[in-house]
Amino acid sequence: MIFYVVIFSILALLLVASGLYAIIQKDLLYAVISTGVISLILSVMFYLLQAPDVALTEAAIGVALTTVIFVITIRNTTRFEDENDNNKVK
Amino acid sequence: MMNTYILILLILFGGAFAAYFLNKLAPILSGLTAFAATTIATILFYTQVKIGSQVQLTIGGINLEWGINAYSWLFSFIVLGLGTLASLYSIQYMQNKERQGYFYLNFLLSIGAMMGILLSHDFVSFFIFWEIMTWSSFLIVIYNGKDVKKIGIKYMIFSAIGAYAMLMSIVMIFAETKSFLISDFINLISTTGFSNHILMITLLLIGFGVKAAVMPLHVWAVGAYSNSPMSYTSVFSGALSKMGIYGFGIVMLAAMTYVSPTISENAGSGYSIISIEVIKIIFQWLGAITAIMGTLYALKQTDAKKLLAYSSIAQLGYIITGIAVGTKLAVMSALFLAVLHGIFKGTLFMAVGAIERQTGTTDMTKISGLIRKMPWTFIASLMSIIALAGIPPLAGFVPKWLLYEGLITSGHYFLVILLFFSSTAAFLYCYRFLFGLFLGQEEEETKNVKEAPASMVIPMMFLAGLTLVFGTYPGLLFKPIANAMEFVGMHDVTWNMTVLSNVWGDTVSLNLVSIAIFVIFISAALFLFKGMRGTRYVTTKDISTSGEIPTENENLTYQLDFFKPFERAVAPLYKRTMDKIYNAIGESLEAVFDFTRSIYTGNGQTYAIYVIVFVVILLIFKDSIF
Amino acid sequence: MFGDYQNVVTMSVYGSSIALILIGLYGVLIKKHLMKIVIGLSVVDSGVNLMFVAVGYIKGGTAPIFSPSVIDSKPLMVDPVPQALVLTAIVIGFAVTAVALSLVIRLFKHHNTARIDQIKSLKW
Amino acid sequence: MKKYLAIFLLLIVGFYLIQAFNLVPFGANRVGNIDDESTVGAYYLKNTVPKTSVANVVTAIVVNYRGFDTLGEVTVLFLATTGLGSILFRKRKHGEEEERVLKESSQLVKIGSRLLFPFIALLGIYVFIHGHLTPGGGFQGGAIIATGFLLMLVAYKNYKLGHGALTWIESLAGITFAGIGIWGLITGGTFLENNAFPGLGNVNDLISGGVIPIIYIAVGFKVAAELTGVLDILLSIKPNKN
Incomplete structure (x- = not known):
């Protein structure tokens, strides 16, 4: 069972790390991708917690659709949190 | 009996919506609907409903009561009579105006709501009808669409203050008496504690005081009266403000004069008498100050509508003083004046409305000399003005006489001085009103003005005629007033059909006064007509300016600064x-x-x-x- | 099931859910960019979902599905109620995010900025 | 300053959250003995198979025991779509073609998407048809189908979605859901009565579980249509030209 212990701790670390990254990162595109990663890890975690229904939902909606609408919004607004940075890339 | 009440309200409220929808077919139909509805309701009311009839209802476990008593019967004269005449008047007045459906909807709604207020003997239906009345009148005030922000919001804020105060008081009363019935409130109020008692009465009086335009709460009235269409203002000032007086009367007369003897027997609650006395004195003074300030502001106005609006406030001040003094004579005069004010102020607003319709303005500096163009309007205005000023033989003399006598016999000498000053000053604005609109030089602009149509003149003349009738036979009104006072607990009110008398044994036979005045009037008229032949008409330009040539900018109209010296004398009061x-x-x-x-x-x-x-x-x- | 490492698993599951909630709330409270606020909300959402499922978990339980092989043996199953709730919550969370993002787009089109310290029309 | 205040407050909240979690030890059996139905979870676990003959307990809860809730949830999704449409509504100029502002994808992406799309759709349909037997169901299947459409929308610049068809599917699915509920009211006595319609059948058969599979199929179509609608609306915004 040490396998599960390791997996859980790695997943938890990844979860917190990507959560922090999503909030701290100034480039919104990376932050959004990071939320997608959160959803992906969550989906795995749900599966390990014996909730396959929830895992499936999180995978389809959280990973795919939510990320996509975030990306579309970024395309329609700005890419950087500090809006002066927008002129750097493009 | 229940069915009759419901039928009357159904006719008025249903007529309101019918008028609204019929406007889509033809605008004239909605006016006719309003007239028909008010007429039918009036006929139904005075043929089918008996004084003293009442019905009990139980809705949601709460006992409600509807009925008509002598007191509300008195006020129904103003509501239904003025409502009918004003709706007749409206047909032509509103003829070419827009959104007539909207106007008549709210017109009939407010008349129906006033009837509902008079019919309800419990606070629940009373409050509901009160709110309908407030809202419909608010919607008419903003009908013109101009100055809505200033006037409409002012009216709404004050109405809301009044309504909340009233609601609070009603809830407190329910908590005390476990009943919404007004009769229970009257009977049980003496048993409540001191602070509750004061609070309940004060809150109720604030609620009614807003509608009655008592001094600190009168700010909305001028704008609202002058901004709504004149056909409604005659109802607004004549009848709707009397709803405030109606409630005032219930609280003041019933809860105070009626109950205080039983309190004085109960030695433990002597403080209630003190509280009553304090509130009475406050409102006596507020009424007197309202009367004086209203009069003084009326003097300053150059717009006839605003002049009349301030005059309404002043007259309501008299009524409130009369009720607050609380002796039989004072209350009698107040109720008489309440009905009479509906009559003459209704006429005056109608007359101003007729002038507005025919000339397009009510600014007294712009029009003058309408006496030849609109003689009937002039006669109606003249009679109402005489009634307003309190000159015999018209009816205004009667309440003034009674009020002064009532005040003097009960020892309120200072109030008498204030009110006397106010009513003397009222002569000035009365004169200004007549002179500004009807007398003086004819203006070029008013050359082609014609008399208002018959359906507008008839209500005016009818109401003006009533002032003459009640002036000569005040007993016609004394009878229902005495009944009403009997109902609210003032027994043995003495009155006479044609003779006024006071405690010192002086008597005035109104018949004799009328005859004398007619004789003087006819001889004066003969004299004047004889002398009038040689009258020379001059234009406005032909004015002596002591040799100086007037520039274009100088306004030579008499109306401006008409009472300048007087205004200068009372200037500190305007500050x-x-x-x-x-x-x-x-x-x-x-x-x-x-x-x-x-x-x-x-x-x-x-x-x-x-x-x-x-x-x-x-x-x-x-x-x-x- | 996890033996001595029970605490590690507990900490990783509960701890990560608490951490996600707090991190998301921090983003909502402090970040000035509207997108960051929405991202923060979605992170809080994830944390709450994880918390629910974790609370419903039973040691040694299986997913609450009666497949043909287990239908008669009545095995130990995890609590299905939180899972059903989370299922709803995820879908609703998506709807909320979509509407919030459309508002962000609308605000950006109107003010040409998505930073709330520069959108002043509703402040005083 | 505000930042540190927020962190401080959040740390306090976190402290109390940890305290709260101490009260619910991880992995403890909170369902209790299934047979005495002492908790809601136990009741569901005990009664789902005999009463609804649905293998997936979560499905039974979502669609049947808490069917009202799901109906409301579908309504919320519908409202979100509508709200999105009205917030981002843009008056189209006369004669202006509806056009997504996307770069032309490479041929590889186009062909790949086309190749993948039927399989994704099939997977989605499989997931919601087997919602009562295996993990998954209407929401998951609908979302999967929507991702398939997303692929097509991104790959093809001018991929036309039949808006009429979307609306019809959504409305019909919604009507089916509500209609089944009312049908249950007519025949069985309660709204969303389970065995009102085709009968319960045997557990783990494809056709079993009363109205649950039908409702989940309707939900699947509805969710697919709604999510696709959301994506379509968001993709058809014109970005600012700056």
Whole structure:
């Protein structure tokens, strides 16, 4: 069972790390991708917690659709949190 | 009997919606519908309903009561009579105006609501009808669409203050008496505690005082009266403000004069008498100040509508003083004046409306000399003005006589002086009104003005005729007034059909006065007509200016600065208007709001932090809270 | 099931859910960009969902599905109620995010900025 | 300053959250003995198979025991779509073609998407048809189908979605859901009565579980249509030209 212990701790670390990254990162595109990663890890975690229904939902909606609408919004607004940075890339 | 009540209200309210929808077919139909509805309701009311009839209802476990008593019967004269005549008048007055459906909807709604107020013997239906009345009149005030922000909001704010005060009081009364019936309130009020008693009565009086335009609460009235269509203003000032007087009367007369003898037997609650006396004195003075200030402001106006609006406020001040004094004579005069004010102020507003319709303006500096163009309107105005000023033989003399006598016999000498000053000053604006509109030089602009159509003249003349009838036979009105006072607990009111008398044995036979005045009038008329032949008409330009040539900018109209010396004499009184005080209150409130804004920043994140702070506080103190 | 490492698993599951909630709330409270606020909300959402499922978990339980092989043996199953709730919550969370983002787009089109310290029309 | 205040407050909240979690030890059996139905979870676990003959307990809860809730949830999704449409509504100029502002994808992406799309759709349909037997169901299947459409929308610049068809599917699915509920009211006595319609059948058969599979199929179509609608609306915004 040490396998599960390791997996859980790695997943938890990844979860917190990507959560922090999503909030701290100034480039919104990376932050959004990071939320997608959160959803992906969550989906795995749900599966390990014996909730396959929830895992499936999180995978389809959280990973795919939510990320996509975030990306579309970024395309329609700005890419950087500090809006002066927008002129750097493009 | 229940069915008759419901039928009357159904006719008025249903007529309102019918008028609204018939406007789509033809605008004239909605006016006719309004007239038909009010007429049918009036006929039904006076043929089918008997004084003293009442019905009990139980709705949702609450006992309600509808009925008609001698007191509300008296006020139904004004509501239904003025409503019918004003709706007849409206047909032509509103002829070419827009949104007639909207106007008649609210017109009939407010008349129906006033009838509902008179019919309801419990506070629940009373309050509901009161609100319908407020809202419909508000919608008519903003009908013109001009100055809505200033006038409409002012009216709405004051109405809301009044309504909330009333609602609070009603809830308190229910908590005390476990009943919504007004009769229970009257019977049980003496048993309540001192502070509750004062609070309930004061809150109720604030609610009624707003509609009756008592001094600190009168600010809305001028704008609302002058901004709504004149055909409605005659009802608004004549009847709707009397609803305030009606409620005032219930509280003042019933809860005070009626109950106080039983209190004095109960020695333990002697403080109630003190509280009654204090409130009485406050309202006597408020009424007198209202009368004086209303008169003084009326003097300053150059717009006939505003002049009449201030005059209405002043007259309502007399009524309130009369009721607050509370002796038989004073109350009698107040009720007489309440009915009479409906009559003559209704006529005057109708006359101004006719002038507005025919000339397009009511500014007294712009029009003059309408006497030849609109003789019937002039006669109606003249009679109403005489009634307003209190000159015999017209009816205005009667309540003034009674009021002074009532005040003097009960020892309110200072009030007499104030009111006498006010009614003398009233002569000035009466004269100005007549002179400004009807007498003086004919203007070029009013050359082609014609008399108003018959359906507008007839209501005016009818009401003006009533002032003559009641002036000669005041007993016709004394009878229902005496009944009403009997109902609210003032027994053995003595009255005479044609003779006024006082306690010192002086008597005035109104018949003799009338005959004498007619004789004088006819001989004067003969004399004048004889002398009039040689009258020379001059234009406005032909004015002596002591050799100086007037420039274009100089306004030579008499109407401007008409009473300048007098105004200069009373100038200190003009300085502090209630408006300014309310503005100061508003500004200080804004400072409070500025402080609130530093808490409610409009920033969602700040609010989120507040939520979290609250949660944290809950969590930290969870043991002591739960 | 996890033996001595029970604490590690507990900490990783509960701890990560608490951490996600707090991180998301921090973003909502402090970040000035509207997109960041929405991202923060979605992170809080994830954390709450994880918390629910974790609370419903039973040691040694299986997913609450009666496949043909287990239908008669009545095995130990995890609590299905939180899972059903989370299922709803995820879909609703998506709807909320979509509407919030459309508002962000609308605000950006109107003010040409998505930073709330520069959108002043509703503040004083 | 505000930052540190927020961190401080959040740490307090976190402290109390940890305390709260101490009360619910991870992995403890909170369902209790299934047979005595002492908790809601136990009741569901005990009664789902005999009473609804649905293998997936979560499905039974979502669609049947808490069917009202799901109906409301579908309504919320519908409202979100509508709200999105009205917030981002843009008056089209006369004669202006509806056009997504996307770069032309490479041929590889186009062909690949076309190749993948039927399989994704099939997977989605499989997931919601087998919602009562295996993990998954209407929401998951609908979302999967929506991702398939997303692929097509991104790959093809001018991929036309039949808006009429979307609306019809959504409305019909919604009507089916509500209609089944009312049908249950007519025949069985309660709204969303389970065995009102085709009968319960045997557990683990494809056709079993009363109205649950039908409702989940309707939900699947509805969710697919709604999510596709959301994506379509968001993709058809014109970005600012700056």
